[in-house]
Amino acid sequence: MFLAVTTSDTQITNLLHLYAELMDAGRLEECCDLFADARVVLDAEADPPVVVDRDGLMQVWRSLPRPVRMHRRHLAVCREDLPG
Numbered sequence: 001m002f003l004a005v006t007t008s009d010t011q012i013t014n015l016l017h018l019y020a021e022l023m024d025a026g027r028l029e030e031c032c033d034l035f036a037d038a039r040v041v042l043d044a045e046a047d048p049p050v051v052v053d054r055d056g057l058m059q060v061w062r063s064l065p066r067p068v069r070m071h072r073r074h075l076a077v078c079r080e081d082l083p084g
Helices: 007-025 028-033 056-065
Strands: 040-043 051-054
Touching: 007 028, 028 056, 040 056, 051 056
Parallel strands: none
Antiparallel strands: 040 051
């Protein structure tokens, strides 16, 4: 019997690819859902730092002009030779 093993490296790679696919397709709600349990730092230099949750991220993305947030192609590359 074949048992698939998913390492955390594979899970992170898959998450990056899913993010790129959703963003490229303009599926912002689903893309934001990937950040449901996260806090995203938008400006670490501000005092206090600008940090948003899933809904705040959605507001930021929706506020961008349509050409900026659509019709882009994200490239996710997995490189094992990077330090980390």
